[in-house]
Amino acid sequence: AKPKVGYFLSNKKGNKDILEKLSSIKLSDIKSLPVAVTESTSVYDSIVTIFLENVGTLFVVENDTLKGVVSRKDLLKATMSGGDLSTIPIGVIMTRFPKIVCCTEDETVINAAEKIIENEVDCLPIVEILSNGKMKAIGRVSKTNITKVILDISR
Amino acid sequence: AKPKVGYFLSNKKGNKDILEKLSSIKLSDIKSLPVAVTESTSVYDSIVTIFLENVGTLFVVENDTLKGVVSRKDLLKATMSGGDLSTIPIGVIMTRFPKIVCCTEDETVINAAEKIIENEVDCLPIVEILSNGKMKAIGRVSKTNITKVILDISR
Numbered sequence A, B: 001a002k003p004k005v006g007y008f009l010s011n012k013k014g015n016k017d018i019l020e021k022l023s024s025i026k027l028s029d030i031k032s033l034p035v036a037v038t039e040s041t042s043v044y045d046s047i048v049t050i051f052l053e054n055v056g057t058l059f060v061v062e063n064d065t066l067k068g069v070v071s072r073k074d075l076l077k078a079t080m081s082g083g084d085l086s087t088i089p090i091g092v093i094m095t096r097f098p099k100i101v102c103c104t105e106d107e108t109v110i111n112a113a114e115k116i117i118e119n120e121v122d123c124l125p126i127v128e129i130l131s132n133g134k135m136k137a138i139g140r141v142s143k144t145n146i147t148k149v150i151l152d153i154s155r
Helices: A012-023 A043-053 A072-079 A109-119 A143-153 B012-023 B043-053 B072-079 B109-118 B143-153
Strands: A057-062 A065-071 A123-129 A135-142 B057-062 B065-071 B123-129 B135-142
Touching: A012 A109, A012 A143, A012 B012, A012 B143, A043 A057, A043 A072, A043 B072, A057 A135, A065 A072, A065 A123, A065 A135, A072 B043, A072 B072, A109 A123, A109 A143, A109 B143, A135 A143, A143 B012, A143 B109, A143 B143, B012 B109, B012 B143, B043 B057, B043 B072, B057 B135, B065 B072, B065 B123, B065 B135, B109 B123, B109 B143, B135 B143
Parallel strands: none
Antiparallel strands: A057 A065, A123 A135, B057 B065, B123 B135
C-alpha cells in the first residue's frame, strides 16, 4: 500500500526546523563499522559471517578496495539455487560497480535515506576515494541507523 | 561502532518541534499492507513469496488470526539447516506469541522506531484486537516505512 503522506503538509514552519536539524546530522555521526569478506569467501561462510556479526549487509573487499556488496536478500536468493553453498564464492553473487550505491561521510541522513529508498537497498557503504582512484569502505549506514535517528531526535 | 549521538543535544527547541511533528505521524499514515502465508506453507514457498511480494517479513495467519512472523533472517537461517526446504512448514521456524512484538495503528512513528530498535526486528505487525481476543494483522510497519518518514518530513 502506498503510504498516505498528507501528514507532512500541515505545518510548513515545523518542516523547515526539521529540515535544518536533519541536515545537520552527517553520516559520520551515525555510521557503523563495515563488515568485510573477500571475493573467494564462500556463500556459506558469508552467511555465517552475517549471523556472527549480526549485520544485514557484507562488503567484499580486496587490498583495502571495495569490490562488492552482498545483502541478506542476495544470500537468500543464492540458497535457492540448490548448489553447494560452501563451494560458491561470494564474488559470483555479489553486486559490483557500477551498480553499487555509495555515500561519503559528509553526506546527511537525508541524502542517505533518499539513496536507500530510491535504490531499494538496505545499506550503503560509506567510502573514501583513495589517491589511486579506488574506493575504500570506511563505514556503513543502514535503515537501522536511520531508524535510530528518529529515536535520537525525539528524545 | 556506537553512533555518536552528540548532534541532537545542540538545539533543544528544535527537538521540541521535531517531537511534536513526529508524534503527529501515526502508523495509520505510513503503514504497508501485510503479506501472509499459512502455517503449512513450506519454507521454500515462503521464500518465493518474500521475493514475489518484495517484502522483508511475512505474517503467518490462520482464520484471520495472526499466529506468527517470519523474517528474511529467519528464512536464511532455515536454509542453513540443510533440510529439504519444500517439506519444512513455516510453522516450524516462525516466531510465535508471546515473542511477537506488535503495534496498533494509533501508535506514532516514534513508538514503532523504539520497538523495532529495542527488539532488533525489521518489521512490526500492526494489529487489531478482535472481539474473541485474538489479533488480526491489518498492516505492517518496517524500517523502510520509517526511513521514508525522514524523507517526507524533509521535503
